[in-house]
Amino acid sequence: MHPASKPLLRALNGEAVWPPPIWLMRQAGRYLPEYRALREKLGGFLKLCTTPEAAAEVTIQPVRRFGMDGAILFSDILIVPWALGQPLRFAEGEGPVLEPLRDAPAIAGLRPELVAERAAPIYETVRRVRAGLAAEAPATTLIGFAGGAFTVACYMVEGHGSKEYAAPRMMAHGDPVLFARLIDTVVDATAEYLIAQAAAGAEALMIFDSWAGMLPPNQFRRWVIEPTRAIVAKVRARYPTIPLIGFPRLAGPMLVEYSERAGVRTVAMDTAMDPSWARNAVSPEITLQGNLDPLALLAGGPALESEARAILDAMRGRPFIFNLGHGILPPTPVDHVAALVRTVRES
Numbered sequence: 588m589h590p591a592s593k594p595l596l597r598a599l600n601g602e603a604v605w606p607p608p609i610w611l612m613r614q615a616g617r618y619l620p621e622y623r624a625l626r627e628k629l630g631g632f633l634k635l636c637t638t639p640e641a642a643a644e645v646t647i648q649p650v651r652r653f654g655m656d657g658a659i660l661f662s663d664i665l666i667v668p669w670a671l672g673q674p675l676r677f678a679e680g681e682g683p684v685l686e687p688l689r690d691a692p693a694i695a696g697l698r699p700e701l702v703a704e705r706a707a708p709i710y711e712t713v714r715r716v717r718a719g720l721a722a723e724a725p726a727t728t729l730i731g732f733a734g735g736a737f738t739v740a741c742y743m744v745e746g747h748g749s750k751e752y753a754a755p756r757m758m759a760h761g762d763p764v765l766f767a768r769l770i771d772t773v774v775d776a777t778a779e780y781l782i783a784q785a786a787a788g789a790e791a792l793m794i795f796d797s798w799a800g801m802l803p804p805n806q807f808r809r810w811v812i813e814p815t816r817a818i819v820a821k822v823r824a825r826y827p828t829i830p831l832i833g834f835p836r837l838a839g840p841m842l843v844e845y846s847e848r849a850g851v852r853t854v855a856m857d858t859a860m861d862p863s864w865a866r867n868a869v870s871p872e873i874t875l876q877g878n879l880d881p882l883a884l885l886a887g888g889p890a891l892e893s894e895a896r897a898i899l900d901a902m903r904g905r906p907f908i909f910n911l912g913h914g915i916l917p918p919t920p921v922d923h924v925a926a927l928v929r930t931v932r933e934s
């Protein structure tokens with residue numbers, strides 16, 4: 588299929604495609620038995636991310652099963668800190684654990700010169716997925732991704748997942764020069780990483796800023812909008828027309844300013860966003876993506892049906908991509924996902 592006729596790419600370029608294209612955040616993952624089997628065989632998540640043949644297979648699994656319009660590269664936002672030399676492990680049942688960066692020497696010790704070599708397996712995965720999709724699913728668009736600089740810096744400073752991220756937020760307020768040095772390092776590494784994904788065959792790129800919504804407006808501008816704008820500018824200098832999706836999770840009304848200033852063409856709405864509000868508040872030049880509650884998908888049945896329809900009704904006639912408002916939950920039954928794809932395709 589000619590790239591210009593892939594439904595997801597058309598929507599990412601501003602066309603009101605209907606029924607809307609659909610893919611789901613975390614569509615490759617633990618709810619799929621074929622994913623769990625491969626992760627088990629490889630002996631862990633990070634090993635899976637850095638083994639191109641396996642990561643490519645896992646990326647394509649949900650496309651094969653459900654006919655998704657998008658295939659999101661199987662990797663993680665914490666590959667960038669790891670590629671910068673920060674030790675990372677994924678502890679079973681505990682999530683990611685990094686050696687926390689709390690002071691100037693630790694931040695100065697990051698090694699941007701390592702990124703090209705350490706991230707090389709990820710780029711090889713992208714090449715393999717692109718070739719695999721061309722053979723198996725020619726209408727599906729390959730999405731590369733990275734974390735937003737703020738969210739990645741949150742993990743780098745805190746060292747693990749947290750409800751508050753007090754250490755990075757204190758650094759942002761208390762020593763903004765130091766925090767800016769970290770953000771700048773992450774911006775540069777992230778731009779390099781996204782550009783290399785595009786060079787390897789990613790057709791669109793998404794920036795996940797999961798913790799953006801914790802910040803007051805002036806901090807949101809400084810640590811979410813400005814760094815995103817800097818990443819986008821660097822990517823655009825090399826790939827002027829590649830579609831970019833931004834996900835400033837829990838941004839609330841700041842979604843509008845983000846959509847106007849961050850430079851991305853598509854903005855992803857989180858679960859808490861009212862799609863009818865966003866439809867009017869965000870320019871029709873911007874494609875919206877989202878935002879079904881992952882719990883509605885887990886529940887299935889009439890709840891799933893009515894929640895999905897409400898979003899479709901709010902978005903009809905506008906450039907839109909159906910997705911969840913956050914990642915798929917591991918206990919989600921696979922037939923709920925199949926039912927959702929049917930509902931969207933029949934809309």
Ligand code: CP3
Binds near residue numbers: 616677
């Ligand atoms: O299918 C896809 O969406 C592609 C792959 C992908 C993963 N993580 C795989 C993954 C993507 C796009 C991400 C992004 C990511 N990673 C984000 C941003 C989006 C969001 O969810 O807010 C964040 C914050 C992370 C950091 C991260 N990685 C956490 C907090 C965890 C542990 C939580 C969990 O679900 O276990 C991970 C691990 C992770 N990343 C898994 C997967 C499939 C689970 C690993 C496993 O198999 O045990």
